[in-house]
Amino acid sequence: MMYPLVRELAAAAAPHRVPVAVTCRVLKLARQPYYRRQRRLARLTPIEYETIMTPPAALAA
Numbered sequence: 001m002m003y004p005l006v007r008e009l010a011a012a013a014a015p016h017r018v019p020v021a022v023t024c025r026v027l028k029l030a031r032q033p034y035y036r037r038q039r040r041l042a043r044l045t046p047i048e049y050e051t052i053m054t055p056p057a058a059l060a061a
């Protein structure tokens with residue numbers, strides 16, 4: 001998924017902040033699924049969040 005990239009580019013701490021709408025347009029992504037995913041991630045417990053965000057290769061090590 002490209003949504004972590006969208007979030008990284010839109011972050012306030014990013015050196016060159018790019019609005020979500022612009023990033024989604026350039027990457028040809030829909031904005032609604034991005035915001036839906038953000039809402040879902042915000043509701044997770046820390047353990048659930050870590051499980052989802054950790055790549056499978058890191059879990060196997």
